[in-house]
Amino acid sequence: MTGLQYDKAATEQLEAIYKTPDVAGQRARTIALLAPEPGEAILDIGSGPGFLCTEIAEKVGATGKVRGIDISPVMVRRSTERNPERWISFAVGDATKLEEADASYDAVVSIQVAEYVPDIAKFCREALRVLKPGGRALIMATDWDAIAWYSRDPGRMQRVMSAFxxxxxxxxxPRTLGKRLKETGFTVGRVTPYPIFNTAWNDDSYSCRVINFIASYVRRQKTVPEAELDAWAAEQVELGKSGDYYFLSTRVFFEAVKPQ
Known part of the structure; x- marks a missing residue:
């Protein structure tokens, strides 16, 4: 079995990660790049817990429209419960088969979702299809293979990350996403990295929160012995205490436009 499954426990873990100052900062950067305007219709593909949709909705206002699509019914239900405003809506959907009309959105945003979609070409085509001519897309993906995470046992770190x-x-x-967007018909503009960088142990940091998320996934796969997985997680706490903690994750924003 591969891929993430968002049951209640996994959803709560993910929401805790999204609430960290690191990811809140990423949302602020997303809003700055997307630049939502009052009255715009904006689609969030893979809206997760809906925090980004909430912030976009504040920008487009009651004359606008924000729609969040996510594959997880648990995510959609929780997002709907915390966003009662009439101009925000959420639905369960597939990023490669959007149930949205052609040319119906001014902008599409998708943050840390594209890397989870098996058919990236269909993902790009659907994003292009639902945009109005001249509409913009902001797609961000993480290069998980480029994470720099210090361990005194690099072999064990590699085994855990390979299992994840x-x-x-x-x-x-991110290494091929620009090419994929261009092949679909987008005009790709700025491509900018966004780092999440933690050099101290902080219970509310992205990397500290993601340890449990990674461990839960790998534990379910049974691809790393329990004792080794526990030792991996415990070492990060010890590195934090000794002042040797280091984590760097690079995400990449792609700004693209649908030609007129």
């Missing part, structure tokens, strides 16, 4: 790699369809997607 199947959680997404393409763990190095």
């Amino acid at each position: 790699a199947p959680h997404c369809a393409d763990s190095a997607l």
Whole structure:
């Protein structure tokens, strides 16, 4: 079995990660790049817990429209419950088969989702299809293969991260995403990296929160012995205490436009 499954426990883990200052900063950068305007219709593909949709909705206002699509019914239900405003809606959907009308959105945003989609060409085509001519897309993906995470046992770190790699369809997607978008028909503009960098142990940091998320996934796969997985997680706590903690994850924003 590969890929993430968002039951209640996994959903709560993910929401805790999305609430960290690191990811809140990423959302702020997303809003700055997307630049939502009052009255715009914006689609979030893979809206997860809906936090980004909430912030976009504040920008487009009641004359606008924000729609969040996610494959997880648990995510959609929780997002709907916390966003009662009439101009925000959420639905269960497949990123490669969107149930949205052609040319119906001013902008499409998708953050840390494309790398989980097995057919990236269909993902790109659907994003292009639902955009109005001249509409813009902001797609961000993580290069999971490029994470720099210090361990005194690099072999064990490699085994854990290799066991985690199947959680997404393409763990190095940013390296080819620009080409994929262009092949679909997008005009690709700025491509900018966004780092999440932690050099101290902080219970509310992205990397500290993601340890449990990774461990839970790998534990379910049974591809790393329990004792080794526990030792991997415990070492990170010890590195934090000794002042040797280091984590760097690079995500990449792709800004693209649908030609007129």
